[in-house]
Amino acid sequence: xxxxxxxxxxxxxxxxxxxxxxxxxxxxxxxxxxxxxxxxxxxxxxxxxxxxxxxxxxxxxxxxxxxxxxxxxxxxxxxxxxxxxxxxxxxxxxxxxxxxxxxxxxxxxxxxxxxxxxxxxxxxxxxxxxxxxxxxxxxxxxxxxxxxxxxxxxxxxxxxxxxxxxxxxxxxxxxxxxxxxxxxxxxxxxxxxxxxxxxxxxxxxxxxxxxxxxxxxxxxxxxxxxxxxxxxxxxxxxxxxxxxxxxxxxx
Numbered sequence: 001x002x003x004x005x006x007x008x009x010x011x012x013x014x015x016x017x018x019x020x021x022x023x024x025x026x027x028x029x030x031x032x033x034x035x036x037x038x039x040x041x042x043x044x045x046x047x048x049x050x051x052x053x054x055x056x057x058x059x060x061x062x063x064x065x066x067x068x069x070x071x072x073x074x075x076x077x078x079x080x081x082x083x084x085x086x087x088x089x090x091x092x093x094x095x096x097x098x099x100x101x102x103x104x105x106x107x108x109x110x111x112x113x114x115x116x117x118x119x120x121x122x123x124x125x126x127x128x129x130x131x132x133x134x135x136x137x138x139x140x141x142x143x144x145x146x147x148x149x150x151x152x153x154x155x156x157x158x159x160x161x162x163x164x165x166x167x168x169x170x171x172x173x174x175x176x177x178x179x180x181x182x183x184x185x186x187x188x189x190x191x192x193x194x195x196x197x198x199x200x201x202x203x204x205x206x207x208x209x210x211x212x213x214x215x216x217x218x219x220x221x222x223x224x225x226x227x228x229x230x231x232x233x234x235x236x237x238x239x240x241x242x243x244x245x246x247x248x249x250x251x
Contacts, residue, residue: 041147041217042138043250044082050074050225052246054091056128059239068093068126072244076134085134087153091242095161096123128231128242130157130209147217151227154210159233161205205234215248223248 051073058066072091079085132155139146177184213227228243 038144039220041140041220042078042082042136042149043220044078044080046076046078046082046085047251048074048076048078048248049251050076050246050248052091052225052244054093054242054244056093056095056231056240056242059241065097066095066240068095070094072128076248078134078136082138083136085136087132087134087155089128089130089132089157091128091244093126093128094123095126125162127160128157128207129160130155130207136215149215149217150212151215152210152212153227153229154208156206156208159205159207159231205238207234208232209242211242213244217250221250223250 051071053071054069056068056070070091070093072089074087074089076087077085132153134151134153136149136151138149140148173186175184175186209229209231211227211229213225215223215225217223224246225248226243226245228241231240231242233239
């Protein structure tokens with residue numbers, strides 16, 4: 001009888017110990033680590049290389065007749081504060097005047113009938129170099145998954161204008177007719193070629209510019225961008241707008 005009572009007491013005590021002991025302790029080896037944070041698409045201390053096509057069009061009362069196509073590259077460094085950086089950008093363009101080469105009637109000698117004269121090549125090569133201060137706002141800081149960043153820039157630079165064949169001696173003979181007598185004779189004109197576009201733009205000029213753009217990142221390293229800037233040249237009649245579209249690779 002005492003043995004039965006003892007067994008009953010042991011059974012009840014074991015159940016009470018199991019009830020108050022709580023849940024079993026899990027070994028530290030079984031703790032699951034939290035998932036790593038998603039990669040940043042726009043980072044601090046980032047170095048970018050971009051390549052782009054460019055289109056420029058004049059907006060002044062003289063430069064409004066000019067436009068140019070070309071391409072270029074840019075190099076950008078973003079500071080440890082990833083919202084600001086600096087950029088160097090260079091572009092080369094072929095600038096042309098509306099209409100390009102034209103043939104028109106010109107009176108070369110007073111009293112003689114006009115003759116047809118070809119104006120020749122009305123294009124010139126130009127280079128645009130700028131250094132910019134940059135500000136950007138990565139939208140994925142606020143909306144994860146939206147890897148888009150609007151940015152703004154302002155800076156200084158210069159425009160370098162090529163000769164466009166200027167300076168070569170030219171000699172051309174025209175058959176001119178005297179209006180009064182009907183007499184026709186050959187007249188030879190000599191001189192030096194002058195590029196009309198370079199004449200309008202003048203010598204190499206300093207410029208200031210400002211503008212903005214958008215960049216979309218497909219990966220943390222590859223992005224697509226488009227931007228537009230307003231360039232203030234030395235002489236308001238030479239101001240122009242430059243639009244760039246291209247790809248960037250971020251290190």
